[in-house]
Amino acid sequence: xxxxxxxxxxxxxxxxxxxxxxxxxxxxxxxxxxxxxxxxxxxxxxxxxxxxxxxxxxxxxxxxxxxxxxxxxxxxxxxxxxxxxxxxxxxxxxxxxxxxxxxxxxxxxxxxxxxxxxxxxxxxxxxxxxxxxxxxxxxxxxxxxxxxxxxxxxxxxxxxxxxxxxxxxxxxxxxxxxxxxxxxxxxxxxxxxxxxxxxxxxxxxxxxxxxxxxxxxxxxxxxxxxxxxxxxxxxxxxxxxxxxxxxxxxxxxxxxxxxxxxxxxxxxxxxxxxxxxxxxxxxxxxxxxxxxxxxxxxxxxxxxxxxxxxxxxxxxxxxxxxxxxxxxxxxxxxxxxxxxxxxxxxxxxxxxxxxxxxxxxxxxxxxxxxxxxxxxxxxxxxxxxxxxxxx
Amino acid sequence: xxxxxxxxxxxxxxxxxxxxxxxxxxxxxxxxxxxxxxxxxxxxxxxxxxxxxxxxxxxxxxxxxxxxxxxxxxxxxxxxxxxxxxxxxxxxxxxxxxxxxxxxxxxxxxxxxxxxxxxxxxxxxxxxxxxxxxxxxxxxxxxxxxxxxxxxxxxxxxxxxxxxxxxxxxxxxxxxxxxxxxxxxxxxxxxxxxxxxxxxxxxxxxxxxxxxxxxxxxxxxxxxxxxxxxxxxxxxxxxxxxxxxxxxxxxxxxxxxxxxxxxxxxxxxxxxxxxxxxxxxxxxxxxxxxxxxxxxxxxxxxxxxxxxxx
Numbered sequence: 145x146x147x148x149x150x151x152x153x154x155x156x157x158x159x160x161x162x163x164x165x166x167x168x169x170x171x172x173x174x175x176x177x178x179x180x181x182x183x184x185x186x187x188x189x190x191x192x193x194x195x196x197x198x199x200x201x202x203x204x205x206x207x208x209x210x211x212x213x214x215x216x217x218x219x220x221x222x223x224x225x226x227x228x229x230x231x232x233x234x235x236x237x238x239x240x241x242x243x244x245x246x247x248x249x250x251x252x253x254x255x256x257x258x259x260x261x262x263x264x265x266x267x268x269x270x271x272x273x274x275x276x277x278x279x280x281x282x283x284x285x286x287x288x289x290x291x292x293x294x295x296x297x298x299x300x301x302x303x304x305x306x307x308x309x310x311x312x313x314x315x316x317x318x319x320x321x322x323x324x325x326x327x328x329x330x331x332x333x334x335x336x337x338x339x340x341x342x343x344x345x346x347x348x349x350x351x352x353x354x355x356x357x358x359x360x361x362x363x364x365x366x367x368x369x370x371x372x373x374x375x376x377x378x379x380x381x382x383x384x385x386x387x388x389x390x391x392x393x394x395x396x397x398x399x400x401x402x403x404x405x406x407x408x409x410x411x412x413x414x415x416x417x418x419x420x421x422x423x424x425x426x427x428x429x430x431x432x433x434x435x436x437x438x439x440x441x442x443x444x445x446x447x448x449x450x451x452x453x454x455x456x457x458x459x460x461x462x463x464x465x466x467x468x469x470x471x472x473x474x475x476x477x478x479x480x481x482x483x484x485x486x487x488x489x490x491x492x493x494x495x496x497x498x499x500x501x502x503x504x505x506x507x508x509x510x511x512x513x514x515x516x517x518x519x520x521x522x523x524x525x526x527x528x529x530x531x532x533x534x535x
Numbered sequence: 536x537x538x539x540x541x542x543x544x545x546x547x548x549x550x551x552x553x554x555x556x557x558x559x560x561x562x563x564x565x566x567x568x569x570x571x572x573x574x575x576x577x578x579x580x581x582x583x584x585x586x587x588x589x590x591x592x593x594x595x596x597x598x599x600x601x602x603x604x605x606x607x608x609x610x611x612x613x614x615x616x617x618x619x620x621x622x623x624x625x626x627x628x629x630x631x632x633x634x635x636x637x638x639x640x641x642x643x644x645x646x647x648x649x650x651x652x653x654x655x656x657x658x659x660x661x662x663x664x665x666x667x668x669x670x671x672x673x674x675x676x677x678x679x680x681x682x683x684x685x686x687x688x689x690x691x692x693x694x695x696x697x698x699x700x701x702x703x704x705x706x707x708x709x710x711x712x713x714x715x716x717x718x719x720x721x722x723x724x725x726x727x728x729x730x731x732x733x734x735x736x737x738x739x740x741x742x743x744x745x746x747x748x749x750x751x752x753x754x755x756x757x758x759x760x761x762x763x764x765x766x767x768x769x770x771x772x773x774x775x776x777x778x779x780x781x782x783x784x785x786x787x788x789x790x791x792x793x794x795x796x797x798x799x800x801x802x803x804x805x806x807x808x809x810x811x812x813x814x815x816x817x818x819x820x821x822x823x824x825x826x827x828x829x830x831x832x833x834x835x836x837x838x839x840x841x842x843x844x845x
Contacts, residue, residue: 163596
């Protein structure tokens with residue numbers, strides 16, 4: 145699952161005459177004397193670093209802790225200093241563990257303020273079994289629920305960090321990566337619930353916004369959220385497939401296609417597996433796989449759909465080309481070449497081009513201006529100052 | 536001539552309390568709320584205007600001490616001008632205290648053999664009054680013996696009386712670069728105005744940095760007592776948002792004038808001749824100011840002294 149593994153949990157304190165020391169650690173003796181001496185000044189710290197999350201890396205280990213200072217004249221030297229921290233291998237990604245450490249320091253602070261949990265030698269001993277359990281459970285399941293006493297329970301969960309999603313544009317088309325029915329609609333927010341029905345792999349954002357009667361920006365944010373959690377993925381606009389469309393099999397795909405078919409043999413019926421392939425016209429299962437494979441391979445650079453249709457007319461009878469393309473896009477098997485108009489010659493006096501810069505695709509321009517492909521094509525073909533690039 | 540002043544001693548012996556009183560305007564009672572010093576606290580203290588004392592107050596817990604003698608040894612003990620070692624007179628672990636002290640001396644011998652060593656036998660207020668001299672003498676003998684071949688100067692101190700000021704005045708006195716010249720000038724001044732005694736205090740700490748007396752007086756400890764009293768008074772004034780400027784105290788036997796002197800000092804003049812009016816003395820003091828200011832400025836930039844208290 146890619147979870148960061150915790151090697152050790154330690155509890156360190158400032159003793160009035162001995163100074164900083166490790167009172168408990170599980171497993172025992174994990175932190176060597178040498179390691180502690182090296183990093184102790186970041187474990188039991190000066191006032192400036194107290195109550196802050198501090199990660200220090202040394203001797204191949206990463207120690208994440210939050211030094212706590214509770215000031216009160218009842219304590220020897222007027223303050224209680226301690227730190228409950230985690231140790232990982234230095235190469236581990238530890239962002240997900242930081243909130244855990246912070247939360248634990250908060251729990252212990254509360255316990256101490258409420259009932260002197262830590263300053264009382266007897267109750268402090270309960271820390272050891274608590275730390276033991278925490279280590280086990282966090283490593284096994286990424287979560288832990290531990291009752292401490294009658295009124296306090298520790299609840300912890302490791303939240304995995306995901307990458308930030310791409311910005312969703314009006315001309316992007318969201319499509320579910322898993323079967324739509326698997327999702328319990330009521331668990332999602334109201335906006336998402338309202339647009340769910342319109343996410344079909346063919347409607348682009350702007351269209352969804354119009355048909356679902358939800359403001360464009362809200363639709364974008366909702367879909368971005370779904371994208372973050374991997375519930376949907378984005379494909380490009382698929383209007384009526386035109387004969388002149390060029391679909392390019394993406395450079396990495398030959399292996400993918402092979403692998404894909406390999407997978408099919410092993411896994412069946414799960415998710416978006418090829419049996420039955422979504423592109424298959426129902427009732428014609430057996431011929432399907434080979435046809436689909438041939439069709440994908442037929443999408444060589446520069447091949448237009450027209451070419452494809454003429455070469456593989458037989459296969460296309462059994463295959464829904466829309467779904468074929470959609471699936472290919474989702475799995476990054478194929479890639480659509482887009483047209484980007486660039487204004488190359490212009491009057492010194494006229495304004496710089498807004499959309500014809502080579503950075504905006506036909507999809508985007510059509511979406512923004514409301515023109516259809518055909519209209520845009522006609523307009524651009526008649527303009528000698530504009531050339532169109534495919535990329 | 537850049538050295539450091541190490542302030543060292545077992546945990547809880549009173550190092551941070553002392554430096555807070557002398558350099559940070561704490562009164563003795565305030566020191567009760569101080570926390571433990573974590574590792575080394577560095578402070579730069581301005582003294583006499585252009586002197587900078589690099590004070591290193593070293594936490595005395597075992598873990599820290601071990602580190603000072605091992606991984607931090609060079610960093611701590613090199614370039615030391617003064618070592619101030621504090622002993623808690625009530626300590627139950629005399630052997631351990633001595634062991635740490637000797638480790639310090641060892642490191643000093645290796646790294647800064649010319650450093651001056653001061654031993655403060657502290658918290659004397661906890662000892663019965665009639666026992667104090669005896670106990671201090673014993674400790675002093677032991678320490679002198681243990682410190683050989685290094686020489687150490689011992690003081691008995693407490694934050695609750697003037698002995699604190701005596702010790703620190705003596706220590707700081709060692710570090711003032713032009714102190715002989717200062718004393719000569721002070722003597723001249725005193726003799727001209729026919730004063731019995733003249734004291735020069737550092738402005739912020741009120742430590743006596745120079746003095747002149749024309750004859751012996753009864754109370755040998757009067758200097759530090761004055762430091763203590765005036766400092767307390769000065770702090771009380773500032774708590775009322777007033778700043779202490781000057782004072783005149785008179786009785787049938789003498790008149791004492793305490794006033795701001797140069798930008799970095801206060802002066803105290805004692806006159807026992809009743810025929811000399813206050814005004815005369817005050818004018819004399821005012822006229823002397825310029826001369827002493829000049830003295831300070833001339834010597835100023837050359838002498839930046841860094842004291843590290845470890």
